[in-house]
Amino acid sequence: MTKAPVAIKEPQGKLGILIPGMGAVTSTFIAGVEAIKRGISQPIGSLTQMGTIRLGKRTEKRTPLIKDFVPLAKLEDLVFGGWDIYEDDCYAAAMKAGVLEPRLLEQVKAPMQAIKPWKAVFDQSYVKRLNGPNVKSAKSKWDLAQMLRDDIQTFKQKNNLSRLVMIWCGSTEIFMESNHPAYNTIESFEKALRESNAAIAPSMIYAYAALREGIPFANGAPNLTADIPAMLELAKIKGSPLAGKDYKTGQTWMKTVVAPGLKARLLGLAGWYSTNILGNRDGEVLDDPESFRTKEESKLSVLDYILQPELYPELYKDYFHKVRINYYPPRGDNKEGWDNIDIFGWLGYPMQIKIDFLCRDSILAAPIALDVVLLLDLAQRSGMKGIQEWLSFYFKSPMTAPELYPEHDLFIQLMKLKNTLRHLRGEELITHLGLEYYD
């Protein structure tokens, strides 16, 4: 049964993309958009740009591109702005990150050089391995939030933007417990901002500023940031969609592909050891145990949720799971990740799977950033607000409503995403149920 489509506002005018943190992921994302706009490259890895969606029965042969099916902002209408603790413009940041070849960057130099980071809200207590000069100073965290809101409004006016989205691409902050009383309500959070309470990390100040301005917010890192009740309440009141946390790129993406396969075949797991070498600035930040803990929590939770040991104790109750990240400068952004997976099958006979993934971190993250900003903008124009679970597909630690556990299985996540798009357009949801057996 089809339903009436949801009323979606057309994406008229320009969409501003606000990015705290203009390092490897951000510069690769922006350079990519500029290259694609100029026909230099294809948007490989982007579901919104290259993905299709099946509609109706298979016999109907209706599979439009997603970008033709739902009204997304066009790449030509994106305008980028952001903050960083370093003064490098986006071109210089891309050159330093060393992800893309100078030959490619040369072709998009002018628009990249035009993006100069605004002064950041930063405090080294939350990212121990970083220190830079381009930082705001103010009497309180409340004042810093107001300064960010001014930056946002100025950017909007100067560029004549009709809408905005913010996506955190800053460094991973130290691990923070989610149960601090300051996080409970908007009032307690704002009081803590005025008192410059240590429970408020810089990333939270950005998220607060965005939500106060009614702007959708996504978190590409594992920091707590907007995953607290106060932010959820604010997002609901202001009509902002929220998504996060932590882009699902290399090893964890692979985990959410392989683990559902093991469970589907009821193969047992004795252990899963993941380690990788990484030499970019992200790797350096994650070399600090407190930032690593935030990342570790994000990476570890995936298997338990997929394998459901409480339902399959014989198969998954006692598996050993270890995740390591090793900072190894010679590799730069070209990470190498190894997975050793000890499994067991029929009659308990052991087997092993080895994965050696020579990936490029920011090459995997950039299309995710693009999809997330476009889909958050779509969500807001469709009247959706609060946590957008249908975007779990993109994240290692998907945000969920407080009473729900996160869904990590990549294929369930993709089905949820596409069914949400079908729902928006009043198309039948695809359940894969074969009613023809009854004809």
Ligand SMILES: NC(=O)c1ccc[n+]([C@@H]2O[C@H](COP(=O)([O-])OP(=O)(O)OC[C@H]3O[C@@H](n4cnc5c(N)ncnc54)[C@H](O)[C@@H]3O)[C@@H](O)[C@H]2O)c1
């Ligand atoms: N690349 C991936 O595959 C991937 C996957 C998942 C998550 N992430 C996360 O995305 C984030 C960005 O990754 P990256 O590889 O671009 O790292 P990066 O170190 O190259 O860039 C991060 C930038 O953020 C800036 N920064 C830090 N704190 C800031 C603040 N408070 N305000 C403004 N700027 C700030 C840093 O100066 C740096 O330029 C990291 O947290 C990383 O863990 C990356």
